[in-house]
Amino acid sequence: MSILAQHGFGKGQKIQAGLKQKTISGVVFSPRDEEPSELLSLAKGIRSEFADAVLLMDPQVYASTVQNPHDRHLPEYPYYSSELRRASFTTRFIEKTVKACFAFQKPLPLTYFAAPAVSFATPEDGWSQVALQFAEESIEQYARLRSRRPLLVSLVLEESALASRPALDDLLDSLTTLDCTGFYVCLVRNSGTQYGPGMVADRLANLLYVAYALGEANEYEVILGYTDWIGVLLHAVGVKHCASGWSLGLRHLQWSRFEHGGFGRQPKERYSSVPLLNSVFLEELDACWRAKRIEPVLSGVPQDKPFTVTNPLNVQWPQEASTLQHWAALSKASRATPARALTNRIADMEKRIEEADAAYVVLMNDGIQFSQSTGPTHLQQWKAAIVAFREAIS
C-alpha cells in the first residue's frame, strides 16, 4: 500500500516535500480548497515534477447536501451546486453533474477519473439509490469518453451505514456488478466522534469486510480517503492506497469539514509511532524519553531524527515536519504487511497489534499516561474487529 496526501486547506510545500521524500506516492485533490484554475496548475505542476505520482480529484459532490455549507471554492466548479435536497437529484440532474464533472477532470493530468457521489446513512435508504445512480451513470458516461484513464466509483458511507451486515451484503451485490477499475471510499464519521484510530468493533469489522469484498475478493482497486492508522489495518484486507492529510479534518472525515465553525483545526503536536500503531502527543513522547523508553516508541523513519538528539519537548515540530513524519510512519507500517495470502496478512497484523499492546503495557507500567485517543483502546477494538471479520469470511 502507498499513502496519498489528502489535500486540503494550507498545503504549503508539504505535498511536494512528501513526494520528494517518497513518504507519499500521490495526492487526492480537494476542489473545496482551491480555485478551479489553481487546482489545474497544482495538478500540472505536480505531474511535471513527479511523473509517477498517483493523482485523483475527489469531486466532493457529497458536500452538496450540507445545508448552510462552508464549501469554500466548491461552488466555483462547473459540476457543483450547493444546498441540494433529495428531490434535486433527478436522472437528468445526475447525468448533467457526471458529464460536467468528467469534463472538468479530463484536462487534468490525473491517474484516475473519480466519479461524483452522494453519501448515505444506510444501504437501504433513498440516498443509496441516488449513489448507485451516480455510479451507473458515471460508468455509462465514462464509456463514452473512450479514455484509457481508469475510473474509480466514489463510495461515501456514513458510519451508520456499517451497522447492518445484511444490508451491506445487498449493497456489495450491487456494487460488484459495476464495471469500473475501483472505488474511492470515504467514511463519514459520526458528529462528535473523537479523532483517533479507534472505532466501534462491529462497525470496523464491517468496514474490513467491505474493503475485503471489493479489494480482495473482487480485485477492484480500493483507495480509502480521509484516513489514518485504520488505513494500515484496512490495507491488510485489500485496500490499495490510503489518503491522509495534515489536519485532523483531513484524517477523519466529519460533516463539520463542510460546515461553518467545524473543526479544520491543526492537530495538537503529535508524533506517529509505528510500534504503537498510533500517534501520541509530544508531551507523552517526552514522558517516554524521560523514562528512557523512547527507543521502543520511535518509528525508525528518517523524519524521526530530531527525537534522537534531544528530548521531544525541545524539538521544533512544525506542521510540515509532523505531517511528513506521519506519512512516513503510515507508509512504513503498511509496508510491514507485504502482499501475501490474506490469512498471512491478517496474522501479521494481529502479531503487530499484540506487539503494540505489549509496548503500551511496558510504557504504562513505567507510569507513562496516555489520553483516550493516544492510548491502547483502539488495539482492543481492532482485535475484536479482526475476530468478527475472520468469522464473516470463513
Place this chain on the structure above:
Amino acid sequence: MNLANLSTEDLGQLLERKVSGLKVQSAEIRGGQRRVFVGSIGKKEYALKVFKGYSDALVRAQRELATLKKCTSQHVVKPGPFDLIQLTESEEDESGGEEPGALWLYVEEFVEGESLRQRLLRGPLTMAEAFRLALECLDGIEALWWKKRVHRDLKPANVMIRSSDKSFLIIDVGYVLVLDSSRVTSPRFAVGTPGYMPPEQFSGRSPRVDFRADVFGLGACVYEAVTGQQPFRRPGDNREDVLKRTLKETPPPPATVRLDTPLCLSEIVLRMLAKRPHLRPRNVPSLRKELEQCRDKGAQK
C-alpha cells in the same frame, strides 16, 4: 386436444396442417409441462417442444425463443427455423384434467447425445472433462449475459453432451430472466432447482439476480461432476433441507472428496458456490482465465 395424451400421430397430423416440411420422427424424448418430440426437415433433426399456452407459459416460450435467437454461443442450444406455432385453438379439456389453453409448438436444435445427469449416473467426469464442462458452459453463460439474460436453472439435466464431439451445451432456457422485463414468475415463487439455485433466487432478500446466479448453478454442476456428490443434497433430504443447506452450509472442498482434484479447481468451485453474489467471481473473463490457468497448471504436472 389434451397435451398429456398427445401422440406422435396426433402431432404429425397437426403439423401437416400448419407447417410444410416439418415431420415428426419419433416419440417424445422428455416429458413434463412441455412434451418434446423429435422431428425433421429434410435430413436435419429438430426437437419439437409442445406446450399448453397459458399466458405465463406463452410469455416464457417467447422469451426462450428470443433468447436462443440472440445467443451466439455454440454452447447454448440453437433455435429452429420457425417462430412459435399455434397448433390448436383454445378449448376446454373434456376430461377436466387440464385448464383451457391452445397447444403451441416451437422448434430448436436436436442435440444428439446425453445429458450431464445421465452421464453422471456412470460416475464422475475426468478432470479434463470437468474443465471442459466449466469452460464451455461459462461460454454459454457469458453469451446469455451479453444479452442481459440469466438462465436460472443450470443443473446437470439442463446440460447436454453432444455425442459428435463431446462438447457441452446449455439447454432449456425456459426460466430465463430477461433483465428489465416484466416478471413472469411471482416474486414469492422461487425459480430454479434446489441444490443448484443460489440463495438470492429463493431467499427473497437480494433484489437483483444476475449472471452470478448461473455461475453458482455451474459451480454446483462442476462440483457434482468432479466428486459425484451434489454439494447441498444428502440422502433423505427433502426440498427444504436442500434449500437450508444451500443457505447455511459450505460443502466440503472438492479436493477433500476426490483427492486428485487440483487445489486451484477446488478453490474456484467453492468460490462459484459462495452464498452471496459479491463473493463469487465478478466477471466471466476473469473466471475463465482462472480456470484455464488451473487446467494448464494441472497439465504441466
